[in-house]
Amino acid sequence: xxxxxxxxxxxxxxxxxxxxxxxxxxxxxxxxxxxxxxxxxxxxxxxxxxxxxxxxxxxxxxxxxxxxxxxxxxxxxxxxxxxxxxxxxxxxxxxxxxxxxxxxxxxxxxxxxxxxxxxxxxxxxxxxxxxxxxxxxxxxxxxxxxxxxxxxxxxxxxxxxxxxxxxxxxxxxxxxxxxxxxxxxxxxxxxxxxxxxxxxxxxxxxxxxxxxxxxxxxxxxxxxxxxxxxxxxxxxxxxxxxxxxxxxxxxxxxxxxxxxxxxxxxxxxxxxxxxxxxxxxxxxxxxxxxxxxxxxxxxxxxxxxxxxxxxxxxxxxxxxxxxxxxxxxxxxxxxxxxxxxxxxxxxxxxxxxxxxxxxxxxxxxxxxxxxxxxxxxxxxxxxxxxxxxxxxxxxxxxxxxxxxxxxxxxxxxxxxxxxxxxxxxxxxxxxxxxxxxxxxxxxxxxxxxxxxxxxxxxxxxxxxxxxxxxxxxxxxxxxxxxxxxxxxxxxxxx
Amino acid sequence: xxxxxxxxxxxxxxxxxxxxxxxxxxxxxxxxxxxxxxxxxxxxxxxxxxxxxxxxxxxxxxxxxxxxxxxxxxxxxxxxxxxxxxxxxxxxxxxxxxxxxxxxxxxxxxxxxxxxxxxxxxxxxxxxxxxxxxxxxxxxxxxxxxxxxxxxxxxxxxxxxxxxxxxxxxxxxxxxxxxxxxxxxxxxxxxxxxxxxxxxxxxxxxxxxxxxxxx
Numbered sequence: 001x002x003x004x005x006x007x008x009x010x011x012x013x014x015x016x017x018x019x020x021x022x023x024x025x026x027x028x029x030x031x032x033x034x035x036x037x038x039x040x041x042x043x044x045x046x047x048x049x050x051x052x053x054x055x056x057x058x059x060x061x062x063x064x065x066x067x068x069x070x071x072x073x074x075x076x077x078x079x080x081x082x083x084x085x086x087x088x089x090x091x092x093x094x095x096x097x098x099x100x101x102x103x104x105x106x107x108x109x110x111x112x113x114x115x116x117x118x119x120x121x122x123x124x125x126x127x128x129x130x131x132x133x134x135x136x137x138x139x140x141x142x143x144x145x146x147x148x149x150x151x152x153x154x155x156x157x158x159x160x161x162x163x164x165x166x167x168x169x170x171x172x173x174x175x176x177x178x179x180x181x182x183x184x185x186x187x188x189x190x191x192x193x194x195x196x197x198x199x200x201x202x203x204x205x206x207x208x209x210x211x212x213x214x215x216x217x218x219x220x221x222x223x224x225x226x227x228x229x230x231x232x233x234x235x236x237x238x239x240x241x242x243x244x245x246x247x248x249x250x251x252x253x254x255x256x257x258x259x260x261x262x263x264x265x266x267x268x269x270x271x272x273x274x275x276x277x278x279x280x281x282x283x284x285x286x287x288x289x290x291x292x293x294x295x296x297x298x299x300x301x302x303x304x305x306x307x308x309x310x311x312x313x314x315x316x317x318x319x320x321x322x323x324x325x326x327x328x329x330x331x332x333x334x335x336x337x338x339x340x341x342x343x344x345x346x347x348x349x350x351x352x353x354x355x356x357x358x359x360x361x362x363x364x365x366x367x368x369x370x371x372x373x374x375x376x377x378x379x380x381x382x383x384x385x386x387x388x389x390x391x392x393x394x395x396x397x398x399x400x401x402x403x404x405x406x407x408x409x410x411x412x413x414x415x416x417x418x419x420x421x422x423x424x425x426x427x428x429x430x431x432x433x434x435x436x437x438x439x440x441x442x443x444x445x446x447x448x449x450x451x452x453x454x455x456x457x458x459x460x461x462x463x464x465x466x467x468x469x470x471x472x473x474x475x476x477x478x479x480x481x482x483x484x485x486x487x488x489x490x491x492x493x494x
Numbered sequence: 495x496x497x498x499x500x501x502x503x504x505x506x507x508x509x510x511x512x513x514x515x516x517x518x519x520x521x522x523x524x525x526x527x528x529x530x531x532x533x534x535x536x537x538x539x540x541x542x543x544x545x546x547x548x549x550x551x552x553x554x555x556x557x558x559x560x561x562x563x564x565x566x567x568x569x570x571x572x573x574x575x576x577x578x579x580x581x582x583x584x585x586x587x588x589x590x591x592x593x594x595x596x597x598x599x600x601x602x603x604x605x606x607x608x609x610x611x612x613x614x615x616x617x618x619x620x621x622x623x624x625x626x627x628x629x630x631x632x633x634x635x636x637x638x639x640x641x642x643x644x645x646x647x648x649x650x651x652x653x654x655x656x657x658x659x660x661x662x663x664x665x666x667x668x669x670x671x672x673x674x675x676x677x678x679x680x681x682x683x684x685x686x687x688x689x690x691x692x693x694x695x696x697x698x699x700x701x702x703x704x705x706x707x708x709x
Binding site for chain 2: 013017097098168170172173174231232235236237238239240241242243244245246247248250254271272273274275277278279281282285286288289292293296300301338375376379381420421423424425426464465466467468470478481482485489
């Protein structure tokens, strides 16, 4: 080892960071790579469903691609394929970083990632073949479910192992959320499967279990992981402490207490005892407390550091995610009210809200994690700042267009449906242009995904040459030149 | 940026032995792990939390339908809920009910040529109200001549789906829409027809005429 190398040797905290990143290299990359694959599949399935809504004959002759099959595949690959693997990779890397421990059992976790992917694939094919269970969000046939649950058990074990062998003295707020997710999610899946597909309860109680799960899979799985990522990335990139520990505490516990109750607001107007829905509405409205708390913590930390948004890709996505978290949560709480649902229930408004939350809050935070961590895991830099910019603006505009078009169409649709003087077909005709706008938004989101995929494939490829400086949004990268020089180098080496 | 441009753009990927040092320039340049600040919780925010909690209690107390297991109405059974509901405008109610009819008779009441008879300008719609009510109550099967055209299909019975007020309302609605200008149908007409033939099955063209002539 040269003297120069010794001088450059990292010291202090950086040592543990490097150790952690080396142990995470394969595991986390595999989880994130598969999450992007499923994001592409989910986006394509979503696009097909979207086109079918305004042009019903599109691909109409393939029974595999009928709306009743392709739409569940869209949502299930989005939440399990993309969400599940992106969140698991995030969980493993963040927990390892914050505990300053290596990721344990790498072989087991990699095997888990492979099994999980096989599970999502089998489940999707099953649904496409017409074997859907018909229970929303749990459409995958029962034989696919163990393949999704068992890998998650590995992740839970690895997570606890990291936490109990941690070298850090302080437990940071992100870790609370990550620990909570690993406790909540297995309970959610098992209880929901038992109460729906396994038939522990019948009738309307099944619907309650279904929507309790349907809301919580977003609220107690995707949301805490997203919040954990935002709590980590925002102070990390701008180098300031998070605004307030007291608020973090209040936000975490109020989230834990209230979110679980919210699911039944999906069944407003259904044949349920009125109190079940009332409790759901109150649970949803009480979510204002954790949302405001988390909002203050994230936005007040950012205050005065907005100039970093010009350069840092990570921060741009993270701040977009945390801002949309506040907005979409406010929207969601108000949406649960009976007086609001009188108009928007069973309209496109709900679909607009879901995509606003998932693609405006959760997905950008997962992208931010990848933009931050992948250079550390691979030792490469992102090959193109332009592709990152395209990805960001496509994500932002695509989501805004989607949510804007669907929510507005939903409000008008609901108002018209409440007016008996308007024939139903007129309302369908009214929504058609908005449904086309949705397809356009889907295409924009797809372009962003493809831009990200190109960058992702390039960063995980083994390279002989590397960019020296980090890829910031205002840097220009010449990937072609790098490839050319690499070719020359290879010839010289021979 | 100028000083950056002077530096080389690329470097060689590190070989295995000094991988640890060189590979992790990204990990070395980054900021230290995030820490917690200790700003106090704003008082205004605590007040907001308190108000939300109070609202939650109020809402649950008001809209939980007495916490009974089989109460579908969110309001507890009180004098307001128990009182008779105000009679609805038959044209509004009828239009709402008519949504169920549009599949066959279409939104414009013109039916489908050769398949479903029209309501617009139909002698059945604008004729005897007792006969019209009977068609809705029991349904009608088989051949039927409307406006000189022969149709052969089935109209289902609606007696189990709608009450007398709703059937009367939809009859009133179709008798004064699509260019029809006949008078309203009273609830009592439907009531009487239901009492008379409500237990029977669907009419045919012949039994309907027989029923209408009986009077």
